[in-house]
Amino acid sequence: MKSRDLAYVALFAAIVAVLGLLPPVPVPGIPVPITAQTLGVMLAGSVLGARRGGLALLTFLAVVAVGAPLLSGGRGGLAVFVGPSAGYLYSWPIAAFVIGLLTQLTWRRFNLAWAMVANLVGGIVVIYAIGIPFTALFGDVSLTAAATGSLAFIPGDLVKAGAASVVAVAVRRAYPVIELPARRPAAG
Numbered sequence: 001m002k003s004r005d006l007a008y009v010a011l012f013a014a015i016v017a018v019l020g021l022l023p024p025v026p027v028p029g030i031p032v033p034i035t036a037q038t039l040g041v042m043l044a045g046s047v048l049g050a051r052r053g054g055l056a057l058l059t060f061l062a063v064v065a066v067g068a069p070l071l072s073g074g075r076g077g078l079a080v081f082v083g084p085s086a087g088y089l090y091s092w093p094i095a096a097f098v099i100g101l102l103t104q105l106t107w108r109r110f111n112l113a114w115a116m117v118a119n120l121v122g123g124i125v126v127i128y129a130i131g132i133p134f135t136a137l138f139g140d141v142s143l144t145a146a147a148t149g150s151l152a153f154i155p156g157d158l159v160k161a162g163a164a165s166v167v168a169v170a171v172r173r174a175y176p177v178i179e180l181p182a183r184r185p186a187a188g
Contacts, residue, residue, distance in 0.1 A: 012056035016040030017070040024072040030149030031084040035072035039160040042123040045099025046168030048179040054097035087134020089125045098122035115165035
């Protein structure tokens with residue numbers, strides 16, 4: 001990995017950490033708050049691509065695991081990985097990877113619509129699919145209650161997906177970080 005790639009990974013891990021400074025919003029019915037940090041997940045995948053976006057979130061979670069209070073509300077340490085929001089944390093590197101992969105697959109025709117698809121699939125579907133079952137398991141609530149409670153996340157996540165998509169398209173035009181290999185000429 002190039003030093004520039006390491007700098008991007010560290011930068012986006014730091015962006016997720018800064019978004020953790022915004023206070024969490026409690027959600028009635030489930031023990032998982034609304035945070036701004038999923039915006040960082042979406043941005044990492046959209047701007048950095050699959051590999052670097054996933055690594056940025058793995059780096060962030062590693063720093064949280066060693067005790068840095070970088071999660072919204074000042075949480076950190078190993079205990080957060082067995083709590084009600086653990087599944088959401090586990091989903092972040094996967095979500096960033098999926099967003100990045102979808103971005104890379106549509107890179108040559110990447111626009112706001114493709115960016116929204118990538119952020120909705122990775123940033124909402126993937127995160128909820130992993131987070132909701134863990135909330136039910138560790139939060140001592142039923143799967144139905146966890147799923148119903150997570151509906152409160154949808155409006156904010158739609159706004160975050162839109163914001164991340166706008167940023168991703170602007171970055172692609174001004175300073176594309178994702179570099180795809182050149183197409184090989186067809187064998188004749």
